[in-house]
Every structure is written in C-alpha cells, then in structure tokens.
Amino acid sequence: MSMPFYVSPEQLMKDRADFARKGIARGRSVVAVQYADGILFVSENPSQALHKVSEIYDRIAFAAVGRYNEFENLRIAGVRLADMRGYAYDRRDVTGRGLANAYAQTLGTIFSSGGEKPYEVEIFVAEIGDTAADDQLYRLTYDGQVNDEHGFAVMGGAADVVGAYLKERHTDSAPLADALAVTVAALGHTDSEDRVIPVDDLEVAVLDRTRTQPRKFSRIRPARLEQLLGDRGAAVSAPQEPPVLPASDGGGSDEPPIAP
Amino acid sequence: MGDPRLPAAFLQPGTSSFSDFLAEQAPDLLPGRRAVPQGHSGSHAGDLAPHGTTIVAATFPGGVVMAGDRRATMGNIIAQRDIEKVFPADEFSAVGIAGTAGIAVEMVRLFQTELEHYEKIEGTTLSMDGKANRLAALIRGNLGMAMQGLAVVPLFAGYDLAADQGRIFSYDVTGGRYEETAFHSVGSGSLFARGSLKKLYRDDLDETGCVTAVVQALYDAADDDSATGGPDLTRRIFPIVQVITADGGRRLPDAAVAAIADEVISGRMSRPDGPAAPLTGGDAR
Numbered sequence: 001m002s003m004p005f006y007v008s009p010e011q012l013m014k015d016r017a018d019f020a021r022k023g024i025a026r027g028r029s030v031v032a033v034q035y036a037d038g039i040l041f042v043s044e045n046p047s048q049a050l051h052k053v054s055e056i057y058d059r060i061a062f063a064a065v066g067r068y069n070e071f072e073n074l075r076i077a078g079v080r081l082a083d084m085r086g087y088a089y090d091r092r093d094v095t096g097r098g099l100a101n102a103y104a105q106t107l108g109t110i111f112s113s114g115g116e117k118p119y120e121v122e123i124f125v126a127e128i129g130d131t132a133a134d135d136q137l138y139r140l141t142y143d144g145q146v147n148d149e150h151g152f153a154v155m156g157g158a159a160d161v162v163g164a165y166l167k168e169r170h171t172d173s174a175p176l177a178d179a180l181a182v183t184v185a186a187l188g189h190t191d192s193e194d195r196v197i198p199v200d201d202l203e204v205a206v207l208d209r210t211r212t213q214p215r216k217f218s219r220i221r222p223a224r225l226e227q228l229l230g231d232r233g234a235a236v237s238a239p240q241e242p243p244v245l246p247a248s249d250g251g252g253s254d255e256p257p258i259a260p
Numbered sequence: 261m262g263d264p265r266l267p268a269a270f271l272q273p274g275t276s277s278f279s280d281f282l283a284e285q286a287p288d289l290l291p292g293r294r295a296v297p298q299g300h301s302g303s304h305a306g307d308l309a310p311h312g313t314t315i316v317a318a319t320f321p322g323g324v325v326m327a328g329d330r331r332a333t334m335g336n337i338i339a340q341r342d343i344e345k346v347f348p349a350d351e352f353s354a355v356g357i358a359g360t361a362g363i364a365v366e367m368v369r370l371f372q373t374e375l376e377h378y379e380k381i382e383g384t385t386l387s388m389d390g391k392a393n394r395l396a397a398l399i400r401g402n403l404g405m406a407m408q409g410l411a412v413v414p415l416f417a418g419y420d421l422a423a424d425q426g427r428i429f430s431y432d433v434t435g436g437r438y439e440e441t442a443f444h445s446v447g448s449g450s451l452f453a454r455g456s457l458k459k460l461y462r463d464d465l466d467e468t469g470c471v472t473a474v475v476q477a478l479y480d481a482a483d484d485d486s487a488t489g490g491p492d493l494t495r496r497i498f499p500i501v502q503v504i505t506a507d508g509g510r511r512l513p514d515a516a517v518a519a520i521a522d523e524v525i526s527g528r529m530s531r532p533d534g535p536a537a538p539l540t541g542g543d544a545r
Contacts (some may be wrong), residue, residue, distance in 0.1 A: 055380050077270035079380045083278055088289055105265040200519050213351075215376075 016118050020142035023120030024066045029157035034172050035179035038128045038207040042183045045203040053205045055217035057082040057130050058096045061207050065156025066121035096127025108144025117141050124157040128207045165189045177228045198235035199225045219248040291366040294402035310339035312476040312483045314449035314488040315356030317417040317428045323505035324417045324426025327353045327474040329498050332361050346500045348509050350375040353418025354502040358447030360410040363367035388420040392429040400435030415446045419504045437508030449481030456480035459537040475524050488507035491521045
C-alpha cells in the first residue's frame with residue numbers, strides 16, 4: 001500500500017498558478033484603452049483568422065490571451081449566454097457585469113477543482129456606456145479573479161513593461177488616432193528597443209459609441225490602420241516565437257500551444 | 261439562473277446555429293415548440309390572434325425594396341393600425357411577415373438572433389442562400405401550429421454581395437423556399453398587389469421609382485382587400501419601406517415615405533384606379 005505524498009494546499013495552488021501564469025506570459029500582449037468615443041483593443045497578432053478580440057453583444061467585447069482553444073470556448077459560451085439572454089429578455093438586459101461574473105465563476109471553479117488543469121487564459125470583458133464615465137473594463141485572470149480597470153489595461157506577454165510605458169503616456173479622452181499611436185508604440189516597446197510593428201501584424205478593434213447601429217463593435221482593417229497611424233518609419237515583424245502547435249504530450253516540446 | 265457559472269453545454273464546441281442551440285438548451289423558447297390545445301370543432305386558433313396582412317418586395321438595379329402596410333386584423337376588427345411588419349434581418353437583408361402576428365414577430369426575433377449569432381461565432385456572414393434556408397428551417401418548425409391555423413408566411417429580401425443584385429425569396433407554410441424574380445407579394449392583399457405590380461413594374465426603375473411602385477401596389481391591395489390598411493391620412497400612418505443596396509439596408513424615414521404616398525394619393529384623386537398602363541406596346545421593356 002502506497003502513501004500519497006502530502007502536498008499542502010498553498011503549494012498546490014501555487015503550482016497551479018505558476019503553471020497558468022507561465023502559459024499566459026509566453027504569448028504577446030493585448031491592450032485595452034479608453035479613448036474619447038469608447039474602448040480600443042490592440043494586439044500584435046499576425047494571424048488574420050485566429051482573433052484575440054471579438055464581439056460578444058451590442059456594447060460588449062471580449063479579448064483574451066493564452067491558449068487559443070480555451071479562450072475560444074469561453075468566447076463562444078459568452079456569445080451563447082448573451083444571445084440567449086437577449087432573446088429571452090431584451091437586448092438591454094445583457095450586461096458586461098453579468099458576463100464577467102459568469103466567466104469568473106467558471107474560471108474559479110476550474111482553477112480550484114483538482115481534476116482539471118487550470119485554464120491558461122486571461123480575459124478582458126469590456127462594455128461601453130452612453131458616456132465615457134459609464135464604460136466598464138474587467139480583467140479576469142486564470143483563477144477567476146475580477147479586476148475593475150480604468151483608463152487602460154494590459155495582459156499577456158511582457159504586460160508590466162507595456163503597462164509602464166502606457167502609464168506615462170495614456171490620456172483618457174484622446175481621439176482614436178492618438179490613442180492608437182500610443183498603444184501601438186507601447187506594444188513595440190521593450191526595455192532594450194522600440195520596434196515599429198507592421199500594420200498587417202496588428203489586430204485592432206473598437207467599441208465605438210458613435211456608431212449609429214446598435215452593434216458598436218467594429219474591427220479596424222489594415223487600410224484604415226495605415227491612415228490612422230501615418231508614417232512611422234520602417235516596420236519590423238516580431239521574431240517567429242511561440243509556435244502555435246497542437247499539444248503533443250511527450251513529444252519534442254513540452255510547451256503547450258499558446259496563441260501568438 | 262441559480263448557478264452563476266456557465267453551463268457545461270455552453271462550453272461545448274458545437275453548433276453555430278442559435279436555433280439549434282435553443283432546441284437543445286431551452287426548447288420552450290422556440291416559437292414552434294408549443295402545443296396548441298385542440299379547441300372544440302369549428303373554433304379556429306387563427307381567429308383568436310391578430311393577423312398581419314400584405315407585404316410587397318421588388319428589385320431594382322443595385323438593390324431591393326420591401327414594404328408592408330400597417331394593419332393587423334382579428335376577424336372583422338382592426339387589431340392595430342400602426343403595426344410594423346417589415347424588419348431588418350441583418351445589415352443586408354430584410355424580412356416581412358404575413359400571418360399570425362404574435363408568432364411571426366417572435367420568429368423574426370429568432371431569425372435576427374440566428375444571423376447575428378452565426379456571424380459572431382463564425383466571424384463571417386451567411387451567404388444569401390444560407391440565410392434564406394435558415395428562415396425556411398424556422399418556418400418548417402412551425403408546421404404544427406400552421407396546421408391549427410397559426411400560420412406564418414414571410415417574405416425575405418436582401419442584397420446578395422456575391423451576385424451583386426437584390427434577391428427575393430418567398431415561402432410556404434411547410435418551409436418551401438422559392439426564389440422570385442423582379443417582384444413578389446404575400447398576405448391577404450397579395451393578389452391585388454401582385455396584379456398592380458405586373459402593370460407598374462419595370463426592371464429599369466431607380467430606387468425612388470421602385471418605392472413608388474410598391475406604395476402604389478399597397479394602395480391597390482388596400483383598395484380591394486379589407487384586411488390591408490391603406491395610407492391613413494388623418495393619422496399620417498404610411499407603409500414601412502426598407503431599402504437594401506450594396507451599402508447596406510435602411511428604413512426609409514417616415515417623411516420620405518409620406519412624400520411618396522402623398523404623391524400617389526394626389527394622382528388617385530383624378531384617377532382612383534391609379535396610373536394606366538398602355539394596352540399594347542412592350543416597348544417600355
């Protein structure tokens with residue numbers, strides 16, 4: 001009869017948190033900033049098909065970093081929850097707070113249950129109101145914690161470096177072009193250099209309260225980005241790091257696949 | 261909802277159809293899933309609920325127009341005189357409804373959610389034929405109710421970005437889907453509206469011309485069908501007109517429809533049966 005090793009709960013949780021955090025830090029950052037007309041999302045994402053930022057409902061958007069299959073599941077669940085609630089009640093009854101709560105409870109349960117591996121994801125749930133003061137931006141971590149963010153928020157990759165850069169330069173009521181320029185510069189900033197990210201490698205979307213349609217989410221395509229950003233000098237793609245590969249247990253790599 | 265967590269079924273990869281998802285998770289929310297109790301013989305469920313009447317659609321080079329009158333009837337009673345029966349389905353399509361108003365409006369809401377849901381999950385919109393087929397599937401689900409008198413017959417129109425033209429689809433209660441060319445009409449006044457459009461429609465009409473033609477057709481339908489509402493001059497209630505082009509769909513402002521309707525009415529003051537078409541000819545085509 002074998003005795004199982006005793007592992008203290010503190011150690012168990014710490015191990016799980018380290019595991020999740022390691023996966024999240026391997027990808028690239030996603031930034032959400034408030035600007036004059038709503039909330040802007042920017043990420044360096046060379047893939048045109050695998051989005052990190054997407055629409056959930058009229059005024060609600062979702063952004064995520066980490067393992068693609070995990071946050072894609074969460075995104076689809078969010079769309080289903082929002083559409084079901086909007087259909088059963090009314091479009092106005094779908095709120096970002098309700099959605100953030102559902103995500104938090106789900107992530108929290110998975111994190112603390114022994115059976116499943118924790119999700120290696122971090123999420124933004126953003127909702128715009130009629131004025132900038134009513135805008136809400138929630139950051140949810142792998143363990144189900146919810147942070148209410150103001151002004152700007154960064155997750156994934158070298159979040160602290162990008163965050164520090166933004167903290168010095170961000171202003172809440174900047175017009176779209178200015179907010180975009182600062183955010184893109186922040187994503188290209190590291191301690192050693194300032195890189196100009198090519199337009200085609202950027203994924204940019206806004207929740208724009210000035211849109212006349214009820215659906216306020218829109219993606220900003222490369223042609224429009226080019227206009228907004230203007231001349232920035234020679235652009236350099238990021239080196240081809242974090243490979244997006246299917247999980248191969250016991251294969252050559254022990255890295256789980258992470259969205260770039 | 262007692263449990264604040266996302267239900268496990270929501271996290272399962274699976275269908276990108278909202279109505280299929282509802283059928284599994286909350287079938288009671290689907291319009292066609294309710295059992296209608298059998299009444300005693302002679303009673304007809306259709307007499308209990310308001311009915312929407314005439315919808316007309318016509319294409320023009322570069323787009324399509326859909327219009328509906330504003331009347332809902334319940335037997336001999338006018339249940340509502342400013343009901344809306346033409347709705348945008350998504351950015352490039354519109355759906356108009358005839359039949360049992362309550363179920364029809366619910367079905368339109370489901371169809372709108374269906375298209376938006378697909379777009380959000382898949383990241384791309386359905387093709388025009390795909391949208392038309394989804395609507396057919398929703399109507400098919402309502403067959404049981406239709407057999408008991410609660411039928412819904414929509415008309416679907418939209419701008420097909422792949423084919424660069426406006427397209428119109430009609431349906432029957434069994435979910436049969438038929439593509440129409442040039443123009444079509446559904447509802448109690450549809451025979452008169454279609455007859456009117458036969459004489460007025462030309463395939464080189466511009467947007468305003470096409471809107472005028474459908475407003476004329478609705479006037480003719482209201483002229484001969486008691487269930488179709490004509491322009492209400494005292495209350496200034498005029499048809500709802502949805503215009504869809506390559507730039508997307510929009511509802512014509514009430515003032516614009518009123519101006520066209522006033523023009524139509526002033527023409528009818530001198531000739532109540534409307535504009536006369538040439539007896540022979542064919543040169544206009």
